[in-house]
Amino acid sequence: MRISKRVTNTLLVILLAALTALFILPIIIVLMNSFKGQFYISAEPFKLPSPDTFVGLENYISGIQKIGFFSALGYSLFITVFSVLTILLFTSMASWYLARVRTRTTKIIYYVLIFSMIVPFQMVMFTMSKIANVLHLENPIGIILIYLGFGAGLSVFMFYGFIRSIPLAIEEAAEIDGCTPPQRFFYVILPILKPISITVAVLNAMWVWNDYLLPLLVIGSKYRTIPVAVQYLQGGYGSRDMGALMAMLVLAIIPIVLFYALMQKHIIRGVVAGAVKG
């Protein structure tokens, strides 16, 4: 009995290892092809580079030039970091107010915010991009305001639920000690919000970083984020350069892998919390 169980377990581990390899394989194949000449990719994507087909970093150099990869990386980083920080600060403030001041107005505001979570982007994309245009928000700073507006639903929902579980007594004590409301929020509440803030930050960062349609429609004609730049490589040329495409896919994945390696625990915890509550 014990031996047969050990055998099955070993077999299961081998099976899982094989599955893992299968899961990683598509990325390895892209990596492999990024070093092959562009005309050798579509024909034989599963062959390793040979002396005939190996081109070194040529695809990377041409891809980086064609789509302006480093400026795209810069825009993506800038927009993601500052959108997430803005969302964290302002939606946590709003959530605290909505959770502590319970009037008909605040309830309506809360429900309208929650309602926005179920509205698909296509519903508002046309009118929203027109409004962004009229208000001159079509730049990497203006788009942060748009992200705050769109991210508000989920973020307020998560902060609000968390704040409702914080006992009022803590704040009452702070008030008796003479704290004004802003002091109460920044010195007392904000530190308590740390775990939920990490969850909200992870969820928003994943969304903003990978978002394609919103940045395309709002700032796409002047500023290209990484997803927009990758897609541009596809559409902008008569015959597409498969080599450059492969190289840019690799460069687009690297920041994500690094982020995942550094923040793995927080990401998985955040995603589970987001799924269970959302």
Added chain:
Amino acid sequence: MQRSLRKYAWLFLLPTLIAFVIAFLVPFVMGVGLSFTEFTTVTDAKFVGISNYIKAFAANSDFLNAFRFTAKFTVVSVLSVNLLAFILALLLTKGLRGTNFFRTAFFMPNLIGGIVLGYIWQLIINGILAARGVDLTYSAQYGFWGLVVLMNWQMIGYMMIIYVAGLQNIPHELHEVAAIDGASGWQTLKNITLPLVMPSVTICTFLTLSNSFKMFDQNYALTAGAPGKQTQMMALDIYNTFYGSIGQEGVGQAKAVVFFILVALLALLQMRLTRRKEADV
């Protein structure tokens, strides 16, 4: 305490509200209104009643085809993703060696954006189809199954993580008691494990449901609707009505309203199911 706080409404609420009104509320209300008009630039809207909706639902319209394709895709993805993710979760809660590494690896594709995912799979699937001398644009069947494979690759790891969390919440004693009573593995799964992870099943079903139904990026990058518009899903059809044709903005907006209503109905259904489950426990 409320009174002192209310003086600061402008500080705490205003930034979020302004952004929300600009980015969501006004566009949403305008969107509903514009679906009953003909327009090209928002300011030149002319009221046309429900003619946009009639056009959207014209017999054999792109929109109806997209709806059928989306519905088919959603059903197949929801079933396959959840089944495979659940099996993986069962394997990864057995305390096998390397469990953590496997979990990490299976979850990874979920972090990659839809556009990049689309092109990764375009390379792989076209490479496989090259053996038959065809590619993804040859038949809608290829595009359909390509999207299903892509969706599985992206979502399995994510759903697996949620199932793992659900499985780990089951008290260990229950399995021991079942073993002592002589229950087979299948009986334990059916009578103990499954009923106790039902909340996770509901969550995962609706997450895959709404992600599949609203899919855009992956569809746009992998097939862009090819061949013709046969693999075009609803979100892509709406996008193409707005930006890929001339003078169809009103119809696009009407399609978007219908799309919104469908998504909202799914969300309401989920809320009712989750509520009832919670009441039972």
